[in-house]
Amino acid sequence: MIHRPVMLDEVLDLFGKHRKVLVDGTLGGGSHAAALLSVSPSRRVIGLDRDPAAIRAVSDRLRGFGERFNAVQASFADLAGVLDNLGLDVVDGILLDLGFSSTQLEDPTRGFSFQTDGPLDMRLDQSQGPTAAEVLARATERELADLIFRLGEEPRARMVARAIVAERRSRPIKTTGHLAEVVSRALPPRRPGQKAIHPATRTFMALRIEVNDELGHLRRFLEGAPGWLSPGGRLVVVSFHSLEDRLVKRAIRTWEKGCVCPPRQPVCTCGRRPTMKPLSRRVLRPGPAETAANPRSRSARLRAAEKI
Numbered sequence: 001m002i003h004r005p006v007m008l009d010e011v012l013d014l015f016g017k018h019r020k021v022l023v024d025g026t027l028g029g030g031s032h033a034a035a036l037l038s039v040s041p042s043r044r045v046i047g048l049d050r051d052p053a054a055i056r057a058v059s060d061r062l063r064g065f066g067e068r069f070n071a072v073q074a075s076f077a078d079l080a081g082v083l084d085n086l087g088l089d090v091v092d093g094i095l096l097d098l099g100f101s102s103t104q105l106e107d108p109t110r111g112f113s114f115q116t117d118g119p120l121d122m123r124l125d126q127s128q129g130p131t132a133a134e135v136l137a138r139a140t141e142r143e144l145a146d147l148i149f150r151l152g153e154e155p156r157a158r159m160v161a162r163a164i165v166a167e168r169r170s171r172p173i174k175t176t177g178h179l180a181e182v183v184s185r186a187l188p189p190r191r192p193g194q195k196a197i198h199p200a201t202r203t204f205m206a207l208r209i210e211v212n213d214e215l216g217h218l219r220r221f222l223e224g225a226p227g228w229l230s231p232g233g234r235l236v237v238v239s240f241h242s243l244e245d246r247l248v249k250r251a252i253r254t255w256e257k258g259c260v261c262p263p264r265q266p267v268c269t270c271g272r273r274p275t276m277k278p279l280s281r282r283v284l285r286p287g288p289a290e291t292a293a294n295p296r297s298r299s300a301r302l303r304a305a306e307k308i
Contacts, residue, residue, distance in 0.1 A: 005031035006097060006238055006297045007286050012039060014236050014279065014304050019092035020044065023228075025076030025221070028101035030058035036095070037065050046070045046091070048082060050124040050212070051104065073125075077220035079228055090230040097238045098218070099300070108176070112208060114200050117177030122211045132207045133174045141165045151215075151243065152206030159186050160203055179203070205241065215243060222251040226275040229307040234279070236304045245283065245301045252278050252305045279304040 005011070011032060015022060017040050024033040027047035037045050045068065049055055052073050059071045074082050076096060083089065104110055108118030111132060120133035130138075139147065141161045149157035163186030164173065173179050183200040190199075209215060225235055239245040254260070255276035259268045284302040291298045 004102070004294045004296075005029075005035060006099060006294070006300045007284070007290070007302050008032065008035055010284055010302055011095060011236055011238075012036070014234055015039075015093050015095075019234065021088070021091045022046070022093040022095065023048065023076075023079065023091050025079065025094055025096045026098060027054055027058050027071065028097065028099075029054070029103055030061050032095060032097060033058070033069065034062055034065075037062070037068060044068045044070075046072065046082065046086065048072050048074050048076050048079070050075050052125060052127075054101070054104070057103070075217050075221075077217040079221065080224055083228065090228055091233060092230055093234045093236070094225065094228065095236050095238075096218075096221070098214075098244050099238065099240045099296070102296075111176050112204075114176050114180035114198060114204060117175050120174055120176055120179055122208045124212050129211065132179075132211050133172070135207060135210060136164060136173050136179070137168060147210055148203050148206045150206075151209045152202035152204075153242070154202035154206065156187055162186070176204075209243075215247065218244060218247055222247060225251070226255055226307060231307055233307045234304060235276070235306075236302065238300050238302050240299045240301070245303070248303050249283075252276060252303060255305060274308055276305040276307055279306055 012035060015036060020042060021044045022036055024036065024045055024047045027033060027049035030047065033045050033047045037043055047058060047069065050073065055071050055073045062069045070086065072082050083091065100112060105113050108116040109121070111119050111121035120131060120136070122132040123129055136144070144161035144164055145158045148154045148160050154160060160183050163182050167173060167182045173182060180198070180200040183203050187199045229235065237248045239248060256274055256278060258272045258274040259270055260272055261268050261270050286297045286300050
C-alpha cells in the first residue's frame with residue numbers, strides 16, 4: 001500500500017523549486033520524498049527513517065531517481081552525523097511528517113494498531129529497545145498512570161493503569177487485541193455527544209511514544225535544527241497531536257525571539273539573536289477535501305519557519 005502524503009500541496013509550496021538539497025527526516029512510505037524529487041531534476045533529497053523496513057521499501061521504490069536520492073536508517077535527531085557522513089554542512093530544507101505510514105499501521109506484526117490483533121511491539125526499529133508488552137509488564141501502576149496521562153492525555157489514566165495491573169496478575173498482556181480489550185473494559189461507555197474514538201486510542205498512543213522516545217527525539221532535533229539549515233532554508237513540521245505541536249511552536253518562538261534572558265532583566269546578557277522566522281502566525285490545517293479523502297489527516301498541524 002502507498003502511503004498518502006499529508007498536506008502535500010502545502011509542503012511543496014513551502015519548499016518551492018529553487019531549494020536544491022532537502023532532508024525528509026521521516027521517510028515513511030516515501031511519498032513526500034518522491035513528490036519533492038519530482039519538482040526539479042536538479043533537486044537532491046536525503047531520506048531518514050528509524051524503521052529499517054521503510055528504508056528497504058523506499059530505496060526500492062525510489063531507485064529511479066538514482067544518486068539524487070539517499071536513504072539512511074537514522075533518527076532525524078541524529079541529522080548532524082548523517083550530513084557529516086555525506087560531506088554536507090547544511091541543507092536548504094528539512095521536512096518532518098511525524099505521523100505513521102499506512103504500511104506501519106496496517107501491519108499487525110508491528111503492534112501499532114488495535115484494529116487487527118498482533119504482538120504488542122510498537123518499536124520503529126524492532127532490533128532495539130523494550131517492546132510495549134515489556135513496558136506494560138515492568139512498570140508500576142503509578143508509572144503506567146503517569147505515562148498514559150502525560151503522553152496519551154488520557155483523563156482516566158488511573159483507571160486504565162489499575163485495570164492493566166489487575167489483568168497482568170492473571171495473564172501477561174502480549175497482544176494488541178488483549179490490551180484494547182482490557183482498556184475498553186476499564187473505561188465507562190461513551191457519553192452522548194462525546195467524540196467517537198476507540199477507548200484504547202490514547203493508551204496506544206502513549207505506549208508508542210514511550211517505546212520510541214518520540215518526544216525526546218523531537219526535542220533533540222529542534223535543538224540543532226537552525227544550525228543544519230542554510231540562510232533562507234526552511235523547516236516544515238507536520239505533527240499529529242498537541243504534545244508534538246507544542247514543542248515545535250515553542251521552538252519557533254524561541255528562535256524568533258533569540259534572547260533567553262529572564263523577562264524582568266532590563267538588559268540582554270545572553271547575546272543570543274533571532275535565527276529563524278515563522279512563515280505563518282497560525283498553524284496550518286488540511287482542507288475539507290483532503291480530510292474527506294484521507295480521514296487520517298484530520299489531526300494534522302503544519303508549522304514552518306525560515307532561517308534568517
